[in-house]
Amino acid sequence: MPADHSFISVGGLAKHFGGIHAVQDLSFGLDRREIVGLIGPNGSGKTTTINMLTGVLRPDDGTIAVDGVDMARSPAHHFARSGIARTFQVPRLFRRMTVMENLMVPALSDPSERRASATLRAREILAFLRLDHLADDYARALSGGQQKLLELGRALMLKPRLLLLDEPFAGVHPRLLEQIIDHIRSLNRDGHTIVVVDHNLEAIQSVVSRTIVMTRGRKIADGAVAEVLQDPEVVRAYTGARAKQ
Amino acid sequence: MRPMPRLSFSHAVQALLLAVAVLLPLVVGAYWTHVGAIAWYYALLAASWALLAGYAGQFSFAHMAFAALGGYASALFVEKLGLPLPLAIILALFLAMVMGALIAALVLRLSGPYLALFTLAISEIFRLVLVAEDEITRGMLGLEVPGFFPGSSDRPYYYLGLALVVLCVLGMNMLLSTRVGLFLRAIREDEGAARTSGIDTTRYKILVFVVTSGIAALAGTYYGHFIGILTPNIAILPEMGLVIAMAVIGGIESLPGAVIGAVVVYLLSESLRSYGEWRFVLLGLVLILVQRFAQNGLFPFIERLGRKQRPAPALKAAPVPANSVEDGHAG
Numbered sequence: 001m002p003a004d005h006s007f008i009s010v011g012g013l014a015k016h017f018g019g020i021h022a023v024q025d026l027s028f029g030l031d032r033r034e035i036v037g038l039i040g041p042n043g044s045g046k047t048t049t050i051n052m053l054t055g056v057l058r059p060d061d062g063t064i065a066v067d068g069v070d071m072a073r074s075p076a077h078h079f080a081r082s083g084i085a086r087t088f089q090v091p092r093l094f095r096r097m098t099v100m101e102n103l104m105v106p107a108l109s110d111p112s113e114r115r116a117s118a119t120l121r122a123r124e125i126l127a128f129l130r131l132d133h134l135a136d137d138y139a140r141a142l143s144g145g146q147q148k149l150l151e152l153g154r155a156l157m158l159k160p161r162l163l164l165l166d167e168p169f170a171g172v173h174p175r176l177l178e179q180i181i182d183h184i185r186s187l188n189r190d191g192h193t194i195v196v197v198d199h200n201l202e203a204i205q206s207v208v209s210r211t212i213v214m215t216r217g218r219k220i221a222d223g224a225v226a227e228v229l230q231d232p233e234v235v236r237a238y239t240g241a242r243a244k245q
Numbered sequence: 246m247r248p249m250p251r252l253s254f255s256h257a258v259q260a261l262l263l264a265v266a267v268l269l270p271l272v273v274g275a276y277w278t279h280v281g282a283i284a285w286y287y288a289l290l291a292a293s294w295a296l297l298a299g300y301a302g303q304f305s306f307a308h309m310a311f312a313a314l315g316g317y318a319s320a321l322f323v324e325k326l327g328l329p330l331p332l333a334i335i336l337a338l339f340l341a342m343v344m345g346a347l348i349a350a351l352v353l354r355l356s357g358p359y360l361a362l363f364t365l366a367i368s369e370i371f372r373l374v375l376v377a378e379d380e381i382t383r384g385m386l387g388l389e390v391p392g393f394f395p396g397s398s399d400r401p402y403y404y405l406g407l408a409l410v411v412l413c414v415l416g417m418n419m420l421l422s423t424r425v426g427l428f429l430r431a432i433r434e435d436e437g438a439a440r441t442s443g444i445d446t447t448r449y450k451i452l453v454f455v456v457t458s459g460i461a462a463l464a465g466t467y468y469g470h471f472i473g474i475l476t477p478n479i480a481i482l483p484e485m486g487l488v489i490a491m492a493v494i495g496g497i498e499s500l501p502g503a504v505i506g507a508v509v510v511y512l513l514s515e516s517l518r519s520y521g522e523w524r525f526v527l528l529g530l531v532l533i534l535v536q537r538f539a540q541n542g543l544f545p546f547i548e549r550l551g552r553k554q555r556p557a558p559a560l561k562a563a564p565v566p567a568n569s570v571e572d573g574h575a576g
Binding site for chain 2: 054055056075076077079080081085086088092093094095096097101104105106108109110115154157158
């Protein structure tokens with residue numbers, strides 16, 4: 001277990017929707033270059049957590065310290081500009097814009113980035129994701145898996161320090177799933193801190209070193225994957241959820 | 246990025262139409278010159294609304310209120326405050342742009358039908374204020390507005406209107422060619438995703454409201470000083486509907502398209518004047534046919550036809566058909 005957690009430090013995070021406590025008193029830390037799984041049954045507050053960590057939702061309570069600076073009340077574009085990038089459960093691309101234009105948007109949101117250097121970087125990322133042959137196509141014309149990859153590429157254009165991937169393995173072809181896993185490992189090797197939210201425990205286990213488990217808005221476990229999955233409370237949360245389904 | 250051949254054909258068509266527009270008053274009579282001068286008023290409104298709604302996705306119904314604000318403010322600054330006309334116009338545009346920023350700030354969290362309804366309410370309130378405050382605006386009797394030019398010829402107004410349209414379209418196109426244009430389209434596509442991509446969407450939404458409010462006010466100022474009288478009817482809902490129809494028929498995601506739509510619809514409307522109310526039925530049919538057979542508008546349709554006459558490369562720019570998704574190698 002990393003001890004320092006100096007990069008990201010989440011403390012007492014809470015979010016309510018009416019009477020529903022989506023996230024309650026959530027605290028955890030992330031080290032640089034760490035790769036962490038965030039798992040839990042449906043409705044456990046994973047996506048709400050990601051939304052708060054990217055400024056999409058403003059927490060009702062708690063802190064999100066990035067390099068010691070609390071950003072909990074900052075707008076989403078401040079999170080993005082400070083190197084916290086994300087993907088969505090269902091890809092949210094700029095559908096009537098080309099693949100290349102989708103990548104140029106985050107790159108050019110940095111006023112100091114020149115168009116030529118952004119284009120060069122976009123071409124490198126498209127090659128890395130094996131989408132380079134689709135650069136001039138409209139995003140809406142891509143297959144579901146390609147859209148997930150493009151959204152990952154769009155996040156990478158922000159030169160992220162922390163990458164939050166919301167269900168990257170959901171609904172993708174097994175061959176593409178392996179490709180996405182390879183990309184996540186490769187990005188982590190390149191120094192990115194990554195949080196992966198997904199229901200595919202097998203895929204999660206193959207990429208993460210540490211897992212945080214949530215249920216009903218609360219953290220119930222945090223540690224090495226093998227240990228966490230043996231935790232009786234985690235087993236109960238999962239089997240209970242399955243029994244209800 | 247979009248290939249260049251498309252732009253080349255588009256530029257050729259625009260240059261041809263511009264040449265026709267320049268020469269038209271020399272070959273037609275005073276009546277059609279007058280009609281043409283009014284068409285430029287609608288062209289300014291349709292093009293600026295296309296930028297606001299077509300590019301940035303902000304479906305505002307307050308556009309005619311800004312035209313009215315520009316026209317009335319300019320006229321009242323001259324009449325009530327005795328300001329020189331150029332200063333009155335500048336102040337009127339500034340006022341409209343400030344109001345545009347304020348309304349943008351009010352509607353930041355609204356989109357789709359909520360934004361449309363909110364801006365429609367603002368527009369109606371403004372129109373009713375113009376009616377009610379008849380001691381200042383002369384209400385439905387109409388406010389007399391001094392002209393720009395001496396004499397009774399409409400030709401100077403025609404060329405002034407044409408120059409304003411060309412300058413505004415060039416200016417808006419320049420804006421769209423910068424990263425701002427890319428951000429506006431991203432906001433239109435998915436505002437939340439634009440925010441998480443690092444875009445300060447508040448800033449760019451206010452910017453586009455300010456720019457388009459200013460151009461709408463410029464159009465209203467031009468119209469008021471040309472026609473010589475302003476009534477609150479300038480901001481009635483059917484006028485807003487007409488501007489939307491013009492932009493949609495011409496091409497809501499194309500500034501030259503919106504200009505062409507405005508000119509075509511207004512000239513058609515005047516040509517069919519002898520048919521009374523039936524002309525609106527015919528215009529409705531035109532709108533339906535365009536939506537059915539040229540969904541992106543007349544100008545993009547003409548551009549596409551032009552590309553089909555050319556060698557293959559230009560075809561790559563067309564939206565990729567759905568069947569290309571199957572093999573994952575679209576295009």
